[in-house]
Amino acid sequence: MSVKFTAPSGRFGGHFPGFTDGTGGLTKNLIKIVTWNVNSVGQRLDRMLAFLEREAPDFLCLQELKGADEKFPMEAVVAAGYQAEVFGQKAYNGVAILSKIKPVSVSRNFGDGVDDPAARFISATYEMGVGIKPLTVMCGYFPNGQSIGSEKYIYKLEWFQRLRKYLDTHHKPDDLLALVGDFNVAPADIDVYDPVVWREHIHTSIRERQALHQVVGFGLIDTFRHLYPDDPGYSWWDYRQMSFLQNKGLRIDLIYATASLAELCRDVRVDRNERKGEKPSDHAPVIAAFELP
């Protein structure tokens, strides 16, 4: 698939250095889509509110809320100028999409008749204005899989298949669509700090990567990897062993876009600062910016 977009110069040198019109003025019609596994939205509320203030994303996709809907901090989110589509559950999983505008439609999980109580997927579609197609933002917390060959591993592989079927059923490859989230798969060895240690490990096994490839085959582009073919771009570091200080990470938080959206991508970056300081999530936010026509 040929997509004409390239990385701005001065990568990671600042806040989206490519986002000027050449005269110092900000490019117009820029939207930011963020994915962030917060590992409990309650524990991360202060950080999340500061992030909203600082980055002002148009869409913030959250994973691992770790609480039922009534525990979601809706008042604080609304006070910050956002509305939220929440899909929570007690103790585990849970996803949400925060946005400045209201969606025209929202769906939760796949509606495929499978008895699956895990709240892992939410999709919302937004009208972006005259002359622009509606934008669909999908937020997924992909199953962890625990260990290769386990029941949870089989469930994980099936979950990818169900997602592909959902895409085929509800969307077209030429839709303006972003699929973001914690994929719990490192797509290739460059996305892993030590591919030898992690060889055929959960998150790197061939079957997981094939399952991801099947989803990508719908017509999706890994925006970060497309722009930065040589940058590891880790987004997760284990809490233990001081992994972050040693940069022993994985790139598992991904922002995929259909070709029509990927063409509009101007930069993607990992907000590593969010992994520092007091009480971080073990995942950093990944931020992509798109210039709408």
Added chain:
DNA sequence: ATGGCTATCCCTGATAGA
């Protein structure tokens, strides 16, 4: 590589995450 952290609720131990 046993576990090492952090979070949840059946909350002072078990379970899950990645």
